[in-house]
Amino acid sequence: MATYVKYDTAIQKLCDKLIDAFGSTDLWKAIIHTDAPVTATDSVLTDLVQIAGSNGYTTDGNTITFNSTRTGGTITATGVDVVWTASGGNLGASTTGRYVTVYDSTAAAKDVWCSWDYGATFTVADTETFTLDFGASIWTMT
């Protein structure tokens, strides 16, 4: 899987009860952004530069059907794949999307949790798709 990079502040916010990562209480979302994540200092959604909210991309991203469960001492988070379909032009009017970040949208500050690097910029042209595939689990935590 692509390299999972957790933002440094995520675990603190979990302990501060700003992020609820257990079960499906909070609404989680995924965004596409153009700027490299700085895990040491990026903390909230506004620290990132999303592609524009147009042509099939909604500003602040798409909702993830998210859940997490515990087995023994391990929490496993799962999610239904997120699909963006461009409509009327390039998704987000962008040719420079590269990174994907998942965040807790219920949290007041919209705190970021983790990101992945696509390894190159990408363009999703009209009626093309970009699917974020969460596999069997998004992340595990012990």
Added chain:
Amino acid sequence: MDDDVRPGKEPRPFTQVLACKRHPVKKLLGLIPAKYIEALEQNQLLSSCCRHPENHDIEAFKSKPEEPMPDIYVFHCTCGRRHRRFCVGGGDVRPVWDVR
């Protein structure tokens, strides 16, 4: 460097590498996970040709060379459109193939 760019936010070098060469989907149907196929077939926002995966080619990439398996799959329709799948989760099957 642009003064407006915060430290660490500068554009990074591309790291993506080709993992499996472009190949017709119809020759890999037993290998490609069903959900990849169904996602195209069932997306009503796509053009009709794009909803027929057997008309596509597929190629696979790694987001960076150190990845043990491909994590990016690109479907190329005969119309020229591309459908990308970025595999960020764990515990799933990642198809690989070798084109000779």
